[in-house]
Amino acid sequence: MVVRQYNEELKYLEKINPYCWRIKKGFQPNMNVEGVFYVNGTLEKLMLDELRNACRPGMTGGFLPGVKQIANVAALPGIVGRSVGLPDVHSGYGFAIGNMAAFDMADPKSIVSPGGVGFDINCGVRLLRTNLSEKDVQPVKEQLAQSLFDHIPVGVGSKGIIPMNARDLEEALEMGMDWSLREGYVWAEDKEHCEEYGRMLNADPSKVSLRAKKRGLPQLGTLGAGNHYAEIQVVDEIYDKYAAGKMGIERLGQVCIMIHSGSRGFGHQVATDALVQMEKAMKRDQIETNDRQLACARINSTEGQDYLKAMAAAANFAWVNRSSMTFLTRQAFAKQFKMAPDDLDMHVIYDVSHNVAKAEEHVVDGKLKTLLVHRKGSTRAFPPHHPLIPVDYQLTGQPVLIGGTMGTCSYGRALSRAKSRRNIDYKEVLTKMENMGISIRVASPKLVMEESPESYKNVTDVVNTCHAAGISKKSVKLRPIAVIKG
Amino acid sequence: MDEEMGGLSEDDFEIPPVKYEYLDHTADVQLHAWGDSLKETFEQCGMAMFGYMTELDYVQIKEVHTIEATADDMMGLLYHFLDELLFLFSVEPFLICKKLEITEFNTEEFRIVCKCFGEEFQIGRHPQGTEVKAITYSAMQVIDEPKDNNQLTGNKQSEKTHIYWANGILISKSMISYLVFL
Numbered sequence: 001m002v003v004r005q006y007n008e009e010l011k012y013l014e015k016i017n018p019y020c021w022r023i024k025k026g027f028q029p030n031m032n033v034e035g036v037f038y039v040n041g042t043l044e045k046l047m048l049d050e051l052r053n054a055c056r057p058g059m060t061g062g063f064l065p066g067v068k069q070i071a072n073v074a075a076l077p078g079i080v081g082r083s084v085g086l087p088d089v090h091s092g093y094g095f096a097i098g099n100m101a102a103f104d105m106a107d108p109k110s111i112v113s114p115g116g117v118g119f120d121i122n123c124g125v126r127l128l129r130t131n132l133s134e135k136d137v138q139p140v141k142e143q144l145a146q147s148l149f150d151h152i153p154v155g156v157g158s159k160g161i162i163p164m165n166a167r168d169l170e171e172a173l174e175m176g177m178d179w180s181l182r183e184g185y186v187w188a189e190d191k192e193h194c195e196e197y198g199r200m201l202n203a204d205p206s207k208v209s210l211r212a213k214k215r216g217l218p219q220l221g222t223l224g225a226g227n228h229y230a231e232i233q234v235v236d237e238i239y240d241k242y243a244a245g246k247m248g249i250e251r252l253g254q255v256c257i258m259i260h261s262g263s264r265g266f267g268h269q270v271a272t273d274a275l276v277q278m279e280k281a282m283k284r285d286q287i288e289t290n291d292r293q294l295a296c297a298r299i300n301s302t303e304g305q306d307y308l309k310a311m312a313a314a315a316n317f318a319w320v321n322r323s324s325m326t327f328l329t330r331q332a333f334a335k336q337f338k339m340a341p342d343d344l345d346m347h348v349i350y351d352v353s354h355n356v357a358k359a360e361e362h363v364v365d366g367k368l369k370t371l372l373v374h375r376k377g378s379t380r381a382f383p384p385h386h387p388l389i390p391v392d393y394q395l396t397g398q399p400v401l402i403g404g405t406m407g408t409c410s411y412g413r414a415l416s417r418a419k420s421r422r423n424i425d426y427k428e429v430l431t432k433m434e435n436m437g438i439s440i441r442v443a444s445p446k447l448v449m450e451e452s453p454e455s456y457k458n459v460t461d462v463v464n465t466c467h468a469a470g471i472s473k474k475s476v477k478l479r480p481i482a483v484i485k486g
Numbered sequence: 487m488d489e490e491m492g493g494l495s496e497d498d499f500e501i502p503p504v505k506y507e508y509l510d511h512t513a514d515v516q517l518h519a520w521g522d523s524l525k526e527t528f529e530q531c532g533m534a535m536f537g538y539m540t541e542l543d544y545v546q547i548k549e550v551h552t553i554e555a556t557a558d559d560m561m562g563l564l565y566h567f568l569d570e571l572l573f574l575f576s577v578e579p580f581l582i583c584k585k586l587e588i589t590e591f592n593t594e595e596f597r598i599v600c601k602c603f604g605e606e607f608q609i610g611r612h613p614q615g616t617e618v619k620a621i622t623y624s625a626m627q628v629i630d631e632p633k634d635n636n637q638l639t640g641n642k643q644s645e646k647t648h649i650y651w652a653n654g655i656l657i658s659k660s661m662i663s664y665l666v667f668l
Contacts, residue, residue: 093622119619119620120619155609155614155617156539156540156607156614156615156616156617157539157540157575157580157582157607157608157609157612157614158609158614211573214573214576214577215573215576215577217577218576218577218580219576224617225614225616225617226616226617226619265576265619268619268620269620271620272569272620272621292623293622293623443609443614444613444614444615444616445613486614486617
């Protein structure tokens with residue numbers, strides 16, 4: 001990392017408009033392109049404070065601020081356009097979380113980096129709708145929250161309840177949601193409303209280590225811990241009636257369910273295995289990066305291809321995982337309301353990943369190019385008429401799901417875990433949630449503090465910045481009434 | 487060895503003192519462990535990881551499993567040691583460890599053999615703590631220089647005072663700090 005005074009660092013940053021900053025070349029060494037990040041006033045302060053802290057004397061041993069990480073990514077071989085930090089951007093492993101970067105697949109020097117996808121491959125959000133109203137759910141809210149908690153395995157050491165053996169896992173890795181459909185866990189139309197139709201075709205289970213498969217098998221169909229959750233939410237505000245209608249959201253108070261989960265230990269092992277391989281490949285191919293955490297390999301190398309195939313298998317694992325929990329959620333609702341999930345209209349509104357790398361066609365400087373797009377903690381937001389979005393959303397554009405945490409609409413860590421645990425009282429958090437009318441079931445009390453609303457950036461800031469910067473348009477606001485967490 | 491105690495001897499039930507703590511880090515947690523030797527510090531670091539996943543007071547020693555870890559260097563050895571322990575928890579036998587005892591600690595060939603004492607993790611019996619998803623090298627430090635650190639810290643005896651904060655790294659007698667990626 002280049003060490004300069006904070007004031008010197010600021011010379012490399014330029015505010016282009018109220019919501020967008022440019023990171024000029026030279027901020028970090030060897031930048032091939034410029035960086036850019038989107039923030040509003042509040043988020044801007046957090047971002048710059050992080051940089052200022054890192055500039056304090058004697059802070060060289062700590063972690064890199066997000067803005068430095070965006071610039072380091074801009075120095076990777078084959079990057080095109082800009083290294084982009086989205087409104088929720090914060091420091092992560094190698095790449096910042098909320099970082100998007102695309103690499104020209106026609107350039108033999110272009111790379112793929114596991115750090116650009118994240119350890120939790122295809123961590124994502126799925127939103128289900130129902131035809132229930134808040135008044136239907138309120139009287140049985142506690143029972144429903146408990147039932148969801150009982151149905152969905154959550155937290156450290158929990159095991160999946162959907163029967164699986166090693167052969168089933170192989171098939172699930174290859175087929176993604178097609179496996180869930182074949183086994184009867186999802187509906188055919190669920191696939192239609194899922195990114196990639198819930199199956200990455202380049203998945204190759206033979207490129208996945210036995211270690212990853214062993215870790216994955218007991219965890220399939222589990223929510224996980226940390227910031228993962230299942231929430232019962234109600235429609236709080238409709239900003240765009242037309243777009244909401246296309247999603248089957250008709251009225252205020254309508255009940256939805258949001259599931260935020262990923263590929264569990266399986267994805268982590270795939271990422272870890274790839275990092276080991278790529279460190280070797282970097283030496284062989286003499287790839288230099290600004291940060292050791294940015295381990296990468298050329299897209300066309302054996303290591304690069306093997307990672308992409310294993311990553312696709314992990315992505316499929318995550319879709320099967322969310323599908324299994326969709327099944328369990330439908331079961332819990334069906335039992336509670338003594339109605340079939342079908343009659344409760346429990347359709348998938350959309351399922352979108354925020355940790356993945358995919359080959360996509362985009363226009364760069366007026367030319368159509370095939371790019372390997374890394375998205376980490378950032379979701380795609382395809383416009384109306386894009387060929388890769390389902391027919392139902394052709395006129396509105398792809399729905400973008402931005403999740404909050406612990407009920408309040410909030411996202412992106414502002415306080416560290418340990419600091420949260422010291423400063424925030426467990427009971428206080430629960431009382432506060434209760435006063436807000438939110439039922440909560442959590443496997444670990446510690447987590448209540450770590451993941452409490454105070455620990456996070458306000459998701460409203462994130463959503464409003466996306467809206468103002470023209471990245472996405474606000475259509476519906478959901479307010480949680482019950483939260484299930486690890 | 488007493489068969490009735492599952493192949494465990496009486497000594498195996500002795501619980502070592504706690505020589506670790508959890509430090510502040512954005513998004514993740516940083517573990518700091520120390521000991522009189524590097525071997526002890528490694529054991530403590532592993533127990534610190536399990537202590538973050540549950541409350542170890544609730545864990546009983548019912549079975550013992552042996553793991554092996556090898557690497558090319560010291561940091562790699564710590565990484566693989568912890569990774570093997572995490573694996574032992576994540577798959578059969580789903581072992582949550584209360585006590586670790588390194589029986590072979592080879593710092594020339596970078597090889598560890600460790601006996602892991604504990605029981606199968608069971609929801610309901612064991613409180614669910616924070617999930618450790620992967621081990622990373624971020625901010626990992628393995629320090630084995632007792633003399634230098636004594637100078638730095640003025641060789642004070644009390645446990646709190648021999649810890650010293652510098653450059654974002656905690657330095658104590660012989661210590662390890664590492665990051666787990668949550």
